[in-house]
Amino acid sequence: MSRQSVARAHQKIQELSWEPMYHEPVSHYGTDYTFRKAQKKDPLKQVLRSYFPMQEEKDHRVYGASDGAIRGNMFRQVQERWLEWQKLFLSIIPLPEISAARAMPLLFRTVPNPELHNGQAIQMIDEVRHSTIQQNLKRLYMNNYIDPAGFNSSLRNFQNDYCGTIGRQFAEGFITGDAITAASIYLTIVAETAFTNTLFVAMPAEAAANGDYLLPTVFHSVQSDESRHISNGYATLLMALADEGNHQLLERDLRYAWWNNHRVVDAAIGTFIEYGTKDRRKDRESYAEMWRRWIYDDYYRSYLVPLEKYGLVIPHDLIEEAWNQIWNKGYVHEVAQFFATGWLANYWRIDPMTDKDFEWFEHKYPGWYDRYGKWWENYNRLSTPNGHHPIVAEDVDYQYPHRCWVCMVPCLVREDMVMAEVNGQWRTYCHEACRWTDVEAFRPTYQGRETPNMGQLIGSREWETLYHGWNWADVVSDMGFVRDDGKTLVAQPHLNLDPSKMWTLDHLRRMDPLLSPNVLLNEMTDEERNAFHAAYIQGGPAGRPARTDA
Amino acid sequence: MTTATERSVPKPVFTDAEAGAKEFPDSTARRFNYYVPQKRKQTHYEDVTVEVQPDPRHYLAQGWLYGFSDGRGGYPLDWTVLKAWGSDRPEPVRGPGSGGKGYEWPAHGWHEFRDPNEEWELSLYRYNANVVRQVGQNVEAARRSKAFGQWNPNWVRFVERHVGAWMHVDHGLGLYLFANANRRAPTNMHNNAISVNSMHRIRAAQDLALYGLTLSEEIDGFDGSAHLDAWNSDPAWQGVRETAERLTAVDDWCEAVFAANVVFEPLVGELFRSHLVQHAAPRNGDFVTPTIVGAEEYDFSERDLRYTKAMFELLTADREFADHNKRILHSWLADWVPASIAAARALQPLWSQPDAKPPRFEDALDSAKSRFAGIVTDLGLETPKELAQ
Numbered sequence: 001m002s003r004q005s006v007a008r009a010h011q012k013i014q015e016l017s018w019e020p021m022y023h024e025p026v027s028h029y030g031t032d033y034t035f036r037k038a039q040k041k042d043p044l045k046q047v048l049r050s051y052f053p054m055q056e057e058k059d060h061r062v063y064g065a066s067d068g069a070i071r072g073n074m075f076r077q078v079q080e081r082w083l084e085w086q087k088l089f090l091s092i093i094p095l096p097e098i099s100a101a102r103a104m105p106l107l108f109r110t111v112p113n114p115e116l117h118n119g120q121a122i123q124m125i126d127e128v129r130h131s132t133i134q135q136n137l138k139r140l141y142m143n144n145y146i147d148p149a150g151f152n153s154s155l156r157n158f159q160n161d162y163c164g165t166i167g168r169q170f171a172e173g174f175i176t177g178d179a180i181t182a183a184s185i186y187l188t189i190v191a192e193t194a195f196t197n198t199l200f201v202a203m204p205a206e207a208a209a210n211g212d213y214l215l216p217t218v219f220h221s222v223q224s225d226e227s228r229h230i231s232n233g234y235a236t237l238l239m240a241l242a243d244e245g246n247h248q249l250l251e252r253d254l255r256y257a258w259w260n261n262h263r264v265v266d267a268a269i270g271t272f273i274e275y276g277t278k279d280r281r282k283d284r285e286s287y288a289e290m291w292r293r294w295i296y297d298d299y300y301r302s303y304l305v306p307l308e309k310y311g312l313v314i315p316h317d318l319i320e321e322a323w324n325q326i327w328n329k330g331y332v333h334e335v336a337q338f339f340a341t342g343w344l345a346n347y348w349r350i351d352p353m354t355d356k357d358f359e360w361f362e363h364k365y366p367g368w369y370d371r372y373g374k375w376w377e378n379y380n381r382l383s384t385p386n387g388h389h390p391i392v393a394e395d396v397d398y399q400y401p402h403r404c405w406v407c408m409v410p411c412l413v414r415e416d417m418v419m420a421e422v423n424g425q426w427r428t429y430c431h432e433a434c435r436w437t438d439v440e441a442f443r444p445t446y447q448g449r450e451t452p453n454m455g456q457l458i459g460s461r462e463w464e465t466l467y468h469g470w471n472w473a474d475v476v477s478d479m480g481f482v483r484d485d486g487k488t489l490v491a492q493p494h495l496n497l498d499p500s501k502m503w504t505l506d507h508l509r510r511m512d513p514l515l516s517p518n519v520l521l522n523e524m525t526d527e528e529r530n531a532f533h534a535a536y537i538q539g540g541p542a543g544r545p546a547r548t549d550a
Numbered sequence: 551m552t553t554a555t556e557r558s559v560p561k562p563v564f565t566d567a568e569a570g571a572k573e574f575p576d577s578t579a580r581r582f583n584y585y586v587p588q589k590r591k592q593t594h595y596e597d598v599t600v601e602v603q604p605d606p607r608h609y610l611a612q613g614w615l616y617g618f619s620d621g622r623g624g625y626p627l628d629w630t631v632l633k634a635w636g637s638d639r640p641e642p643v644r645g646p647g648s649g650g651k652g653y654e655w656p657a658h659g660w661h662e663f664r665d666p667n668e669e670w671e672l673s674l675y676r677y678n679a680n681v682v683r684q685v686g687q688n689v690e691a692a693r694r695s696k697a698f699g700q701w702n703p704n705w706v707r708f709v710e711r712h713v714g715a716w717m718h719v720d721h722g723l724g725l726y727l728f729a730n731a732n733r734r735a736p737t738n739m740h741n742n743a744i745s746v747n748s749m750h751r752i753r754a755a756q757d758l759a760l761y762g763l764t765l766s767e768e769i770d771g772f773d774g775s776a777h778l779d780a781w782n783s784d785p786a787w788q789g790v791r792e793t794a795e796r797l798t799a800v801d802d803w804c805e806a807v808f809a810a811n812v813v814f815e816p817l818v819g820e821l822f823r824s825h826l827v828q829h830a831a832p833r834n835g836d837f838v839t840p841t842i843v844g845a846e847e848y849d850f851s852e853r854d855l856r857y858t859k860a861m862f863e864l865l866t867a868d869r870e871f872a873d874h875n876k877r878i879l880h881s882w883l884a885d886w887v888p889a890s891i892a893a894a895r896a897l898q899p900l901w902s903q904p905d906a907k908p909p910r911f912e913d914a915l916d917s918a919k920s921r922f923a924g925i926v927t928d929l930g931l932e933t934p935k936e937l938a939q
Binding site: 008009013015016017018020021022023024025026028029030047048049052053055056059063073075076077078079080083095098101102104105106108117118120121124125128129130131132133135136139142143144145146147148149152153154155156158160162165168169172173175176177178182208209210211278279281283284408444452453454455456457458459461463465466467468470478479483484485488490497498499502516519 | 558560562563564565566567568569570571572574575576577579580581582583584594597598599601602603604609610611612613614615616617618619621623624644645646647648649650651670671672674675676678679681682683686717718721722724725726729730731732733734738741742745746748749752753755756757759760762763774775777778781782791792795796798799800801
């Protein structure tokens, strides 16, 4: 069989599909999109006969490199600052990967094109590959890196930590709600086509600069599967565009998916790349520069804009606004500062920034020091226990933020925070686009059109509310972020592993209780709430409260 | 005079960040501590599989974040009517000051399932790459030795029509039953095993299709599209087709997997593959087809049936719901056994088509029934009376 061309082999396997004569396959998932049957081709002509050996060969390379890294003592050269952030990243990413596998069946009954179903089934098993190969990488880190804490409790942590919850949208968004919104627009058209570039290409490059060549080995191998997935999504998108009745839904879903991916992925990956690196060469690309190249130029201008001629309404305003957030409003810096503020509620160690870091940030983001420098100096000053509290409970000119009810990243760019009363609850949103997502997009009607298959935003979306009134020591114990001596925290605001320099539950016990900003907001009168909002949006940058003397 | 400009590259730094470099709390805690292994020691398979798919009953403090239009998110346990212990425990209610703790891991019995094949990416690609390589080599060796020239004309017709028709069963079940079910089960261990099962079926379908393509090139008069006519209109295949289509229409994921792997495959799949094709082919000069079909047979009997039995053994021996589960499984047997036997009997005319006949159909069916009865008994279930049909 090896003599046959891939094109002929692919043509032959099209004979496998059949129309049901006696029973229709079960239809578990609904969509408000409509599709006409069309012979959209799978341009990559995926056939398992060549697929399995190809993947096996890729595996050989990955596992050979893993073996080499251990034999070559790679961990003697790995930057702890970098590896610590991998405790967060590698706790999140296996779930989005496996969720992408679970998402593929959402398309079987909704997209009437058997040729695409074959590609979707191969994507399903690709995603099983990605999830387990990434778990395996984390296991290797746990076994060979100096500090296994946080890796060893990874999946429990991920599931009950607020950062993990933010990241979880990047998985749950694939598998629920309207089948096309979830498995096609959110997953393949936006998450895979746009944001895997920063996830799986830009970030591994930074890993290599920090002495870790295993992350690039694994994630470039993963990324090499993505072109097939992007192709699956593109074919589905063209089928959807063929029906004008879908254009309104496509516009809605692109807006939602773009903005949510920006909020979630840029928050996480931006922080890893900018604050997790020790590589401060002035000519290395900043996250903003990478974003401009990979997402603005490669995705927006080269992929999305050409689709306009087919009737796709592109959210130009939100794409420019995402750039505005990153470049002018310091989105990544605000997020990193918040992660560091709440270090004690997490499960990795966050290294203080140094003068060398300050210099780099100022070079790449002029004005950075005036905004964030003083706070990071305070972070450094308060990093080892010395009779003071963790920084979140000290006066460092930082107002603990409200949580965005939609993307669950806090409302960090203070001036953009909006509020709405929904289902009897006052909710805060980090941006008008997130308010729109909750109040208008995820609803059973959209702009007067019935959208009965649209999903719902559910769950307990403000982490702080679960622990309203709790002592911080009890919060951390409840989440399980404690080392095997029963008192030392997994998280630390520095990299010093001398036990006498590490924070313990005893230090937290002395703090005032944690209070949920959202519970407090809902206890306010209308007048108090309006005054609070007016003051909140006067705050910032860098979390500074509004000046009362202004 | 030239000046060398230094390239801008990251500089290696000695950090001594390797395991064992220092002693501190957790410095030797090098195993995943959020699950209990099935056996004494955690396996590599468990480490890369267990707990990736979360559950609000134990660690998922803030619950599922995105729901379908009815407000339900994640992987609802009632997507099957079968139950594992703890299934009726409510999800913890969260609110101001509730904390985030759920039940002790595993919270319910579904999380106790482990795939005995220990499938993850390394194992599944090794296995399937080996299969496609071996199948390809078998066919290529046969082609070079002109082995297809030994086939008698009736056997050529048999392969082009009937061996070819089976690829449609594989493809349909692989995509619309197994791949579909990989979204339905409550744990990562279930869904990964099911997705690997799906790929076995889709690969087997493509193995047969591409084999047909080679035969079209190698045998004069081999009709590479005859399988379509058999599948679409040959009365002998309509029972199989109807049952296969019905299998893809099942709503309950456990019923779908049970009906396909415990009932349909032993009574129809193995009957066709092992008792007809494998036995008839050598007598008709064909030593190649059994190697293609045999690869699929091994997929099922040694891997897919193996995980299926482990999955349902847990449910029939469940400490809380064993009786409930057995009652439902018996009702599924009462439904699917007659359908499968009817499909098997409809295939009977195929036994008389090759020049050199395989063992009698009734003997073959008795063997298949006996094999099926053994599987059912192993699961702690009673052999259904419908088996006598």
